[in-house]
Amino acid sequence: MEEKRIGVYVCWCGNNIALMVDVEAVSEEMKKLPNVVIAKNYKYMCSDPGQDLIINDIKEHNLNRIVVAACSPRIHELTFRKALENAGLNPYMFEMANIREQVSWVHTNREEATRKAKSLVVGAINKVSFHEPLDKRSVDIDPATLIIGGGISGISAALLIADSGNKVYLVEKTGKLGGHTANVDLTFPYLYSAQQMIDFKIKRLINHPNIELFLDTQIEEIFGYVGNFETTLKINTAEKVELKFGNIIVATGLKTFDPSGIEEYGYGKLPDVITSSEFEKMLLHGKVQTKEGKVPKNVVIIHCVGSRNKNYHEYCSRTCCMTALKYSNQLRSALPHSNIFQVYADMRAFGKGCEEFYTQSSRKDIMFLMFDQQNELPKIREAGKKDNCNLIVEINEKLSGEPIEVPADLVILMTSMEAHEEAKNIAHAVGISMCGNDFYIEKHPKLDPVATTTDGVYIVGTCQGPKDIPDSISQAEAAAARILAIILQGSVHVEVTTAFVNEEVCCGCQTCICVCPYTAISFDEEKNVSVVNEILCKGCGTCGSACPTGAIRCRHFTDKQILSQIEGLMSITLEEV
Amino acid sequence: MGEDEKNKKPKLKMAVYWGAACGGCCVSVLDVHEKLFDVVAAADLVFWPIALDFKYKDLKAMPDGYIDLTLYNGAIRNSENQHIAMLLRQKTKILVAYGSCAHMGGIPGLANFSTKEQIFDRIYCDTESTENPEKIKPQHIYKVPEGELELPIFYNDVMPLDQVVCVDYYLPGCPPQTERLLEVFMAIVNGSELPSKKTVIGAYEKSQCDECERKKTENKKIKKFYRPWEIEDDGETCFLEQGVICLGPATRGGCGTRCIKGNAPCRGCYGPPPDVSDPGAKMMSAIATMIDANDPEEIENIIEQIEDPAGTFYRFSLPGSILRRKVV
Ligand SMILES: Cc1cc2nc3c(=O)[nH]c(=O)nc-3n(C[C@H](O)[C@H](O)[C@H](O)COP(=O)(O)OP(=O)(O)OC[C@H]3O[C@@H](n4cnc5c(N)ncnc54)[C@H](O)[C@@H]3O)c2cc1C
Ligand code: SF4
Ligand code: SF4
Ligand code: SF4
Ligand code: SF4
Ligand code: SF4
Numbered sequence: 040m041e042e043k044r045i046g047v048y049v050c051w052c053g054n055n056i057a058l059m060v061d062v063e064a065v066s067e068e069m070k071k072l073p074n075v076v077i078a079k080n081y082k083y084m085c086s087d088p089g090q091d092l093i094i095n096d097i098k099e100h101n102l103n104r105i106v107v108a109a110c111s112p113r114i115h116e117l118t119f120r121k122a123l124e125n126a127g128l129n130p131y132m133f134e135m136a137n138i139r140e141q142v143s144w145v146h147t148n149r150e151e152a153t154r155k156a157k158s159l160v161v162g163a164i165n166k167v168s169f170h171e172p173l174d175k176r177s178v179d180i181d182p183a184t185l186i187i188g189g190g191i192s193g194i195s196a197a198l199l200i201a202d203s204g205n206k207v208y209l210v211e212k213t214g215k216l217g218g219h220t221a222n223v224d225l226t227f228p229y230l231y232s233a234q235q236m237i238d239f240k241i242k243r244l245i246n247h248p249n250i251e252l253f254l255d256t257q258i259e260e261i262f263g264y265v266g267n268f269e270t271t272l273k274i275n276t277a278e279k280v281e282l283k284f285g286n287i288i289v290a291t292g293l294k295t296f297d298p299s300g301i302e303e304y305g306y307g308k309l310p311d312v313i314t315s316s317e318f319e320k321m322l323l324h325g326k327v328q329t330k331e332g333k334v335p336k337n338v339v340i341i342h343c344v345g346s347r348n349k350n351y352h353e354y355c356s357r358t359c360c361m362t363a364l365k366y367s368n369q370l371r372s373a374l375p376h377s378n379i380f381q382v383y384a385d386m387r388a389f390g391k392g393c394e395e396f397y398t399q400s401s402r403k404d405i406m407f408l409m410f411d412q413q414n415e416l417p418k419i420r421e422a423g424k425k426d427n428c429n430l431i432v433e434i435n436e437k438l439s440g441e442p443i444e445v446p447a448d449l450v451i452l453m454t455s456m457e458a459h460e461e462a463k464n465i466a467h468a469v470g471i472s473m474c475g476n477d478f479y480i481e482k483h484p485k486l487d488p489v490a491t492t493t494d495g496v497y498i499v500g501t502c503q504g505p506k507d508i509p510d511s512i513s514q515a516e517a518a519a520a521r522i523l524a525i526i527l528q529g530s531v532h533v534e535v536t537t538a539f540v541n542e543e544v545c546c547g548c549q550t551c552i553c554v555c556p557y558t559a560i561s562f563d564e565e566k567n568v569s570v571v572n573e574i575l576c577k578g579c580g581t582c583g584s585a586c587p588t589g590a591i592r593c594r595h596f597t598d599k600q601i602l603s604q605i606e607g608l609m610s611i612t613l614e615e616v
Numbered sequence: 617m618g619e620d621e622k623n624k625k626p627k628l629k630m631a632v633y634w635g636a637a638c639g640g641c642c643v644s645v646l647d648v649h650e651k652l653f654d655v656v657a658a659a660d661l662v663f664w665p666i667a668l669d670f671k672y673k674d675l676k677a678m679p680d681g682y683i684d685l686t687l688y689n690g691a692i693r694n695s696e697n698q699h700i701a702m703l704l705r706q707k708t709k710i711l712v713a714y715g716s717c718a719h720m721g722g723i724p725g726l727a728n729f730s731t732k733e734q735i736f737d738r739i740y741c742d743t744e745s746t747e748n749p750e751k752i753k754p755q756h757i758y759k760v761p762e763g764e765l766e767l768p769i770f771y772n773d774v775m776p777l778d779q780v781v782c783v784d785y786y787l788p789g790c791p792p793q794t795e796r797l798l799e800v801f802m803a804i805v806n807g808s809e810l811p812s813k814k815t816v817i818g819a820y821e822k823s824q825c826d827e828c829e830r831k832k833t834e835n836k837k838i839k840k841f842y843r844p845w846e847i848e849d850d851g852e853t854c855f856l857e858q859g860v861i862c863l864g865p866a867t868r869g870g871c872g873t874r875c876i877k878g879n880a881p882c883r884g885c886y887g888p889p890p891d892v893s894d895p896g897a898k899m900m901s902a903i904a905t906m907i908d909a910n911d912p913e914e915i916e917n918i919i920e921q922i923e924d925p926a927g928t929f930y931r932f933s934l935p936g937s938i939l940r941r942k943v944v
Contacts, residue, residue, distance in 0.1 A: 544889050546825040548856075548865040552834035554905045562834065567826065587865035587902035588823050589891040598891065602938075 043074040043168055046102040047160065048093060050084035050109035052139055059143035061153040065108065068157050072164055076100050085115050090122040097126035104167045108136040108160045129172035131535070131595060136163040158611040165607030169600045177530040178574055180266040181285035183208065184522055187258055187465060190218020191508055192500025193290035194240050196515035201249035203523055208282050209244070210253045210272065216241045218292050219501075220508060224322035225369060227361040228396035233508070234323075253280070261287070261468050264574040265495030265531055286495045286522045287469055289479060290515065291462070293501035296345035296352070296454040303416045304344070304452060311335075311429050312419055312450045314344075315362060327373055327449070329429065335377060335448035338370055339432050342383040343412050345455035352455050354476060356505040359453035360387045364400045366451060371403045379405045380445050382434060384412035390507070408445065409437040419450055456505040469496045470557060478504045489518045492577070493557070494531065497521060536595040537576040538583060542568045545590035551582040628684045628805055631663035631675075632714075633704060635697035636724045636774065637690025641715035642666045644791035645687065651798055658805040659685075675700075678707045685804060687714035687787070687797075691724045691935065692775040696768035705781040710804065712817075713777040714797075716790040716885045719816075721935030723790070725774045726927055728934050728941035732772040776936040785811075787818040790885035790932060793871045816868065816887065823889050824864030824882050828873050830854045837908035841921040844880055855881040856906065861928060866892065866899040885932045894937040896929035 047069045051057035062080040069078040077096055083089050084107055096102055105128070107119050112135040120130035138156040146152040182205045186193045189211030197207045215221070223233040244250055253272055261270045268287060272280045295316050299307040306312050310330040313321075321327050329335050340363045345351040360383065367379050386407075388397040401407065410417050418433040428446035435442050458477035466473050470493040472480045479498040482490040489497050497518035500511035525531055538559075545568040552560050552569060559575035560582060562568075571582070571591070583593040592598075632645055646667065648655055662683060663670045686708040692698050705711055716722035727735060740746065740753045758765045777783050787800060796818035803810065811817060825832060832854035842859045849855075855862035855876075862881035864873075868889055875882050888895035909915045922928065930937060 541891075543821050544823075544891070546823040546865060546869075546889075547832070548823075548825040548902075549832060549834040550836060550865065550902045550905060553836075584901050585905040587898045588889045589898065590889070592891075598893070602893065 041103065043104060044076045044100065044102045045074050045104040045106065045164060045167060046093065046096050046100070047075055047078040047106045047164060048084050048089075048108070049078070049080040049138070049156075049160070050089070050107065051080065051082045052110060052143075053082065056109070056139050056143045059146060059149055059152045060138055060156045061149065064153055065138075065156050065160060069160055069164065072161065074104075074168060075164060076102060084109050085118050090118070090125075093119070093122050094126040097123070097128055103128065104132045104134075104170060106134050106136060106160065106163045106167050108138045108156065108163070110139040111135075111137045111141075131173040132167065132170050134163040134167040134170065136160045154611060158608050161610055162604040162607035166600045166604035169597065169603055170595070173535045173594055175532055176535055176573075177532050178264070178266045179530050180525055180528070181268075181283055182206065182526045183282075183284040184286045184288065185210065185261075185268065185270070185282065185284040186288045186290060187469075188218070188290035188292055188500070188502070189213075189216040189252075189254075190290060190292045190500060190511075191220040191237060191240075192292065192502075192511040192515040193218075193288065194237075194244055194515075195512045196288050196290065196499060196519040197250055198240060198244060198247070199516055199519040200522060201244075201247045203526075205249065205523070205526055206284075207247075207250045208253065208284060209250055210256050210258060212255070212257050214255050216244065216252075216254075219295075219316075222316060222323070223319050225365060226508060227358075227365040228390075228392040230365070230368065236508075258465065258468050261470075264572070265493075265533070266525075268495065286525065287497065288515070288518050288522070289465060289469060289471070289496065289498045289502055290500045291459060291465055291502045293456040293505070294459050296457050298344050298452050298454055301344065301351070301416070303418045304341070304450075305419050306452060309419060309421065309430060309450075311448060312452065314452050314454045315359070315366075316454070318366065318451045322369060327370065329448050333448070334374060337378045337380070337428055337446045338374075338449045338451065339380045339382055339430075339445055339447040340366055340451045340453065341417060341432075342381070342453045343455070344452040345457070347384060347412055348416075349413075352457060352476060354505065355387065356455040357387075358505065358507045359455065361390075361393055361396065361507070363451075363453050364388075364396055367400050367403065367405050371405070378446070380432075380447075381405055381407045382410060382417055382432065382445070383407065384410060408434055408443070410434050411437050419447070422446070456501055458502065462502070469493065471496055471498065478502065489514050489521065494533070495525075533574050534576065534578050536578040536593065537573040538571045538578065538580070538591050538593045539573065540569050540571055541590045541592065542566065544588050545569055546588050548587065551586050551591050554581045554585045555579075556581065625805075628659040629662045629682065630659040631683045631686040631704065631708065632661070632666070633663065633686065633688050633690075633700060634666065635688065635690030635701065635718065635777070636693035637715070637717055638723070639666065640791040641687075641689030641717070644715075644789075644794055645797065647794040648798060655798075655801065659801075672700075675703060675707065680706050681709055683708040685710045685712065685801075687712050688777055689715040689718050689791075691717040691721050692771070692777065692780050693724060693727075694768040694770050698780045699768075701777060701781050710784045710810075711777075711781065712800075713783045713786045715792055716788055716887065716932040718777040719786045719788045719887055719936065720933040721774050721776045722885075722932050725776070725933070725935040726931070727774050729926060730942070731944050732770055736770075773941055774935050779935070784813050786816045786887070788816060788868065788885065788887040789819070789871055792818060793874070795872075796870055816890070819868040819870030819886050821890055822869050824862075824867050824869050824871075824873055824876065824886075825854075827869045828854075828864055828876050830876065832857065836906040838903075838906045839908045839918065841918065841923075843923060849879055851879060856903075861903065861922065863895070863899055863929070863931075865902060866895045883931050884929075887933060894939065895933050896926075896937055896939065899929050900925070 049062045049066045066078040066080040069075050081089050116135050123133050124130045136159040142152050142156045184200050184207050186197050186209045197209050201207045217237045220233050220237050226233050263269050266285045269283045346356040370379050388394045415435050422428050422431050430447040432445040432447050462477045471491040474480050481488045499514040499518045547567040557575050557577050559572045563570050580593045582591045686704050713719050736753045741748050741751050756769050800818045836856050838859050860881050863884035864882040867882050867884045868886040892898050907918050
């Protein structure tokens with residue numbers, strides 16, 4: 040075996056590390072270890088001169104393994120791997136010890152901190168001693184895209200991808216396109232017609248040569264991995280269509296909350312208590328009226344129905360406040376002499392043009408009443424004979440502290456957005472996860488908001504969380520752009536730190552199969568061994584810890600590497616005890 | 617001397633010795649039955665206290681490297697075990713750790729869950745059948761009118777053979793399957809190429825499940841653990857799938873799945889597969905994935921049902937595992 044020649048570099052991170060850790064002492068100590076050829080410390084290892092230090096030493100001293108003790112590998116592991124590559128070394132012959140987030144930033148005793156830094160670096164040196172070079176792998180990309188869901192999100196993504204000349208398969212479970220946007224009359228805050236916006240897009244979509252549309256269709260199972268997925272669509276139970284595609288966009292949208300469970304509101308029992316969706320229907324038909332066909336004199340709009348309340352959904356549905364203001368505006372124009380009450384919990388008017396919309400709406404002779412959403416919901420009851428209205432809404436008004444009764448002929452409940460009941464079927468079919476509220480989880484909430492942990496699968500629009508039309512379209516087009524970038528590259532890199540099975544040792548116990556969160560492992564009956572599909576495998580390591588024989592090994596995190604790292608971590612402490 | 621005699625290979629010189637052992641390993645050597653003639657034809661037994669009348673002084677007198685093959689069975693429990701192990705190492709070309717006790721500590725190794733004091737207190741003072749009001753316990757040196765009596769030092773730790781001397785090969789099993797011993801023996805006699813040093817011989821790379829004829833699937837979901845006598849074993853389904861802990865997956869093959877064939881789960885005497893350093897830990901993490909619950913409290917309740925987990929998962933391997941012993 041080739042002689043191990045390790046270079047160790049301890050970073051000061053300016054004062055960030057050097058103030059709390061004696062970097063000089065750390066690098067000096069490492070010089071004593073076997074196989075360590077060079078140990079240095081430097082002000083900023085991630086800077087160009089810092090990286091050049093490594094590159095030059097690799098060339099000059101024939102180093103074949105590198106350890107950098109600096110910040111978190113999340114920040115600079117890639118930087119240093121690149122440096123190794125530039126020096127002609129395999130980038131995986133590298134290990135990072137985090138002596139900033141895990142040491143200097145969290146400790147106050149310099150001596151102890153220095154000792155802990157030493158332990159971490161010895162651990163890294165031990166681990167890197169057993170590293171093996173790993174090769175980059177890539178797979179070809181099928182340029183077709185499958186889009187699940189034909190709402191505004193799915194439609195927007197489909198048009199962008201199809202316009203670029205690439206094939207799109209759009210699958211919609213109902214018989215019509217447009218989703219909830221097609222059920223909305225005007226949109227906040229500029230009161231544009233939703234119909235006009237969506238009709239134009241639908242027309243373009245239907246006639247698009249690159250888009251194949253499947254209405255009344257549902258996805259059952261999808262096989263494969265990024266670049267090479269496939270599924271069989273069952274249309275009208277008889278016909279079967281086989282599709283192959285390289286990427287998937289999930290745009291299955293939202294479901295509106297059913298308020299019949301909220302006793303205070305009497306929805307379902309009191310005919311003139313309706314949901315926002317039902318009110319949109321009235322608006323679309325151009326007639327705002329009570330069940331009996333009368334023009335309502337008093338209209339009460341109640342916010343946060345099913346949102347921001349532990350008994351229903353804790354989250355905010357983001358669009359209801361503005362939609363409610365939109366209704367005030369529409370009502371004021373349609374019924375100039377009516378009394379309009381906004382019964383709200385907090386007025387949330389974030390977003391472009393929305394605060395202005397609020398100011399402008401509040402000048403239109405609308406009564407704003409606040410209630411305590413956490414502790415006391417308003418109560419709706421039938422009005423008495425003597426009252427000059429259908430219903431009475433009782434509120435403990437929060438700002439005045441007074442209990443008041445509001446007359447109503449029509450009450451609109453601003454129902455929340457929620458995930459579809461069958462969201463988990465799609466999650467299972469495409470291999471993505473859901474959060475506690477059943478919305479799909481993005482790969483990173485800040486840095487990677489439309490991708491998922493399964494390569495090649497993107498989530499857009501309201502299936503990811505409540506949002507309005509422009510946000511849905513932004514996500515849809517962002518995902519389309521991500522996919523087009525991959526199609527342009529023609530291939531993608533896939534994870535290299537994957538698991539693999541040593542067939543000489545695997546006993547066929549199948550313990551590993553159900554633990555894999557990415558269903559990457561299957562069983563080969565003939566050979567009586569398990570097999571990892573290394574393109575599906577994400578290198579999460581679960582199978583490696585479950586396998587009782589040590590047959591499944593996770594590259595870059597083998598038992599040997601980890602045990603020797605632990606040994607290294609403990610060596611400094613043991614020496615002193 | 618006739619031509620035949622001259623061409624005959626020189627006979628192998630062989631020794632068998634026991635440290636902290638039960639005697640089963642020595643019996644397994646005797647178990648070669650009629651094959652004993654082949655063994656005797658090929659080898660001279662130069663030291664085997666359980667079966668033949670040799671003395672310590674005979675061993676001491678042998679030149680270094682005189683013995684070709686020594687099967688050392690039993691663990692290292694006291695200074696006598698260690699002393700003879702070191703002497704045998706000096707006198708032997710190929711030293712084999714024979715049986716589970718020599719390999720990883722075996723059943724005597726479970727004593728590492730206690731200290732020397734606890735063991736002496738229990739054995740010499742507290743057992744239900746002991747009458748010892750003066751609490752007399754064995755001493756290393758004891759003075760009598762005739763002079764000084766010396767007993768071996770009882771160590772606090774039980775050790776496998778390779779923690780006191782360099783071992784050439786390991787032949788696992790409690791006791792090893794006699795067929796495996798014969799295969800290894802004949803290979804040495806015939807001068808076949810031996811595997812690289814410090815490896816396990818007389819056992820397979822693959823673990824028990826590979827050979828085991830019970831039906832197994834990926835569906836190992838355990839809601840309740842059973843001791844073997846608590847279920848009506850159907851004789852066909854993998855023990856784990858019936859909720860009975862079987863160490864087969866983390867145990868090398870080679871015994872011919874002899875326990876499983878007798879409708880008892882494997883208890884792990886053949887030791888771990890090649891790359892595993894701690895079979896107990898491996899088996900525990902495998903079992904953890906099989907527990908069929910998501911609620912932490914329910915999981916805890918299910919785990920609680922495992923009778924003597926340390927003894928179950930480390931039955932034959934405690935001193936040779938990463939754990940080695942209970943810290944006191
Ligand atoms: C009453 C109301 C008023 C609103 N007013 C406004 C407004 O004024 N301004 C604004 O910006 N936003 C408004 N919104 C929000 C807006 O409707 C949404 O942001 C938008 O519709 C989200 O689009 P989407 O494509 O993500 O989801 P959706 O519109 O829900 O579309 C999802 C589509 O996917 C289909 N689908 C679902 N599951 C499957 C499956 N398994 N397989 C195949 N297809 C499936 C559905 O049938 C549907 O066609 C309002 C919402 C409501 C409820
Ligand atoms: S490492 Fe994780 S993703 Fe890869 S096969 Fe194992 S369990 Fe599955
Ligand atoms: S858990 Fe290990 S030994 Fe068992 S089937 Fe999977 S890879 Fe093979
Ligand atoms: S390995 Fe088993 S048979 Fe051999 S001495 Fe130990 S306990 Fe006895
Ligand atoms: S776990 Fe035991 S019973 Fe099940 S297949 Fe393996 S050896 Fe056989
Ligand atoms: S089945 Fe297991 S416990 Fe029984 S002899 Fe074989 S290895 Fe030992």
